[in-house]
Amino acid sequence: MSEQNVQFSALQNYWTDAAQRFVLSLDVLRQRGNDYFDHAAMKAPNVLNFGVELVADGRKLERPVNYLLTRVIPPEGVAADPRKPPIVVVDPRAGHGPGIGGMKDYSEIGAALAAGHPCYFVGFLPEPVPGQTIEDVCRAEAAFVEKVATLHANADGKPIVIGNCQAGWQIMMMAALNPNLTGPIMLAGSPLSYWAGVHGKNPMRYLGGLLGGTWLTALTGDLGAGIFDGANLVANFESLNLANTYWSKPYNLYSKVDTEAKRFLDFETWWGSPVLLNANEMQWIADNLFVGNKLAAGQIRTSDGTRIDLRNIKSPIICFCSWGDNITPPQQALDWILDLYQDASEIVANGQTIVYAVHESIGHLGIFVSGQVAQKEHSEFVSVMDLIDVLPPGLYEAVIDVAGAVEGNRALIQGDYLFRLEARTLDDVRKFGVNSDLDNKRFATAARVSQINLGLYQTFLQPAVRAAASETTAAFLRESHPHRQRFAAFSDRNPAMASVKAAAETVRAHRKTAGDNNPFVAMERIGSAWMTTWLDSVGAMREAMSEAFFLNAYASPWLQAIVGLGGEQGEESRRAARDLNREIASTEMRARLEDRFEAGGLEEAFLRALIYIRLPEGSIDERGFNMLKIIRESRTAGERLDNQRFKEILREQLQLVTLDPERAIAALPKLAPAGSTEGAKALKALHMVIAARGAPPKEGQRRLAQVEQLLGSKASTTQALGGNG
Incomplete structure (x- = not known):
């Protein structure tokens, strides 16, 4: 066969394969759309890979919330040891639905069950109870942990609590208000110091200042008739990585559609089912955390005037973060320690035990999905919780070594890794990068601007917006949100998709793939790499421009003076006050x-x-x-x-x-x-x-x-x- 014929044959095979992949990808998107509607129709939708039974309903508490406490039913062949302290996994209510902490066999829940711990899961319903607040949620979580402790009164230790992402700071608030309630607390990808970061990275910390503060949060809640749509938070997450959102993820499905469909659909079921929050809940989060950064500084008080001081927590605290996490970078996960203490000796004197571990590469979701890249960390943390529970006060870094490389007493090592704790100082945390005094002044200025803009909105615009908004218009805005529409548009409810299922079945019956050695497949992959690089460049340029605007705008002496932070007033400490x-x-x-x-x-x-x-x-x-x-x-x-x-x-x-x-x-x-x-x-x-x-x-x-x-x-x-x- 001539070279020309060989090339033509390769091109023909490639176009056949490419066309078939296109049809199969459309069919996967069709299934995704159908799953979206099926999932939304459930009373308590979740993506847990384990069976559960209801233990306590937060809607029946004195201050009702839409949270539920469930017991995870161990899979066949797995038994819980009643002597081991129970583990309670609390999922984040940050726009997405519940279940990410138990989405896979090797998730946090899977690691807990494999280690023989009784396991509980705290999830939530899609719609909030009218009037519920963040404080109510913290009280409910305390009631849930107390219930679990009662059910396992003979266990050798108090309940271990794992808080994922947003759930982490809620658990910390709960523990600060109930110091003797829990055993070790593990925070997985949880931000506690929202201003922290380094120049050239961590773009989310600038978002509040770039938008003029939290008045847009109030506007969104008012347009939603008192409800904040979690789809807006999901959209913020997606905007962080243009290449992944607009190219890498869909191309990964298209290029591997024969093997990737199930994993894609499992993840999209969770990703595509945003939940709702009360507008007052989201406003509290935006004012006190995202822009105000008040938690670590001890500036948050409950409705009865109690100050929330994280130094009150007596349980060991484990912070698991990653350099690959662009939502909760290590600085935001750890700099709260610097806000509370000036020296590691103060941690010891206060009787507090803090352990941190920094992964080199895993992304935000992988931290609590516990994908294979982080399976080692989750398994080791769970297996040595009893060690951490009795650890002397101080600051430690967790180091996990391959057991085969360790000399001596291999029989005393559980599993394939040796868990080691190294004493650290606050300088070790500072090495990750800290804000300068000027940076802190910039963020404080942004917080003041936010308060002013929010006050102006509430005074002049909010009454009119609330008068115009209704349940009908709010429901229309939610249904027409781009995040939901891109799921619904490819479902069977769209008449244009009617022929896709049959076409996909025909393709599967006559599937022909082009081999990896096909030159046109190689060209496709090169083109994909170029597209990814270009979108990454666009994202990097956008982030650089955003950072430059924030740093320059909020460093203005004029603006700082106008908001009351001129001169020495701008040097107010971000550290927690002396107690x-x-x-x-x-x-x-x-x-x-x-x-x-x-x-x-x-x-x-x-x-x-x-x-x-x-x-x-x-x-x-x-x-x-x-x-x-x-x-x-x-x-x-x-x-x-x-x-x-x-x-x-x-x-x-x-x-x-x-x-x-x-x-x-x-x-x-x-x-x-x-x-x-x-x-x-x-x-x-x-x-x-x-x-x-x-x-x-x-x-x-x-x-x-x-x-x-x-x-x-x-x-x-x-x-x-x-x-x-």
Whole structure:
């Protein structure tokens, strides 16, 4: 066959394949449109991949909300361990419907069930209860967690709560108002510091200032007759990535339509079903968080005047974020710590435990969908929650290593990865990038401009808009929203799509694909790459222009002076205010510690010695903790400490060692006398736990020898470690 004939044959095969892919893609869009209407017709639509049963209905609470607490039914062959603390996954109500946290087998819910935890899911209905507020939602979530705790009163720990995206800051508010209610709190892609970011990235933080503030939020809610359409939030998300929205996602379906249809339809069912919020809920979010950035600074109060201070939270807090997340970048996920504290020692003094992990690449949705790229993190966090729950106060970074590369005691590592916690300082968080004082002044100016514009709108335009709006016009605006129309337009309700189903069936019966070696397929892919690059360039140019406009406009001394931020007034701190009651309590606690150096027995001696030896390393991994659990299980039920008591002793011993290490360690013989049975038991357990991780560095060995001398051991450090390795 001549070269010309070969090329013609390749072109013919390509055009056949391309035309068939077009028909099949249209049919997938038709199914998507039909799924959109079917999903919207459900009473409680969700995309959960697990069965659930209703436990509590938020509409029946004293202050009703449209949230529901459900129990996740474990799949066949999976059993929940009643001793393990239950895990409550709370989904974000940020425009989309519920279920993203349990959309796949390897989701957060899947990881929790696989680890043997009883699992609960907090979702919501498409329409809000009239009059419900964000505060009402926080109260409902507290009631749900309390209900779960009651159902699992015999579990070894309080309920673990996972808050995804928007649900994260709600859970933090709930925990700040109910400090003793939950176990560890995990925030997945949750923004808490909305002004944070770095120049050249994170464009969403400028949006409020570019739009003149939150008056448009009020206008949208008024046009919706008191309802804010979540489709507007979805549209904001889509506008962030022009290439993905307008080319990469549809092209990915078209180019892989034979294999991509199911994944595409599963995701679009969730993406294409926006929910509604009360206008007052969305206005509260926009004023206090998006533009006001008031949460971390402790400037939000409840209806009864209670100030929400995140420093009140006593449960360990885990922040999981990613460099690939353009909606909640690491700065917005972590800079609230800088707003609350000036030094890591303040975190310890406050008795707060904060753990963070930063993924290199996963996007915003992947953080809580728990796609395969983040499956490692979710599985590890779930498997070591009991370790995090008893972790001493402080700031830590979670590091997850491949277990095969770890030397020593592989049997003490759960799964394929070693979970390690490294002590960090606030400078480690600052390295991710922080705002300058000028940046903070710009954002404060934007917040003042927002207040002024909102006041002008409410005074002069709002009465007329509300008078003109009605339920009928609001419903029409929602149905005609471009986000909904692009789903409906390809459904069977459109007569123009009548022939697509039959055509697609014919194509499937006679499907012919062009091979990857077809030159025209290669040309198509090159063209797609060019289109993606061009749209990325357009998006980057738009973001650069938007940032430049924001930075220049809100740096104007004239504008800052007009809104009352001229001169020194603009230097107001974004940090949370001093809390004298907290400082008094800290002083009283230190006074109480003076009487605790020689108080206690075997458990206190063992934990104090362990902290003293390992403290210089600034690192904790799961092997030592798993050895602790083995030692605990070897004791009779009457001798075992429960988790709460263990935490109390551990924290007190850490405070004592930190306050005066030499005095704390010199008092060991008072707790477990040298040569006594208690001293021998303490040393034996100490050697086992230390050997679990391997020999400590020189300073740790020196401290171990010091402890052995105080407790009366004749064995050398080397012999002890070798005998227990």
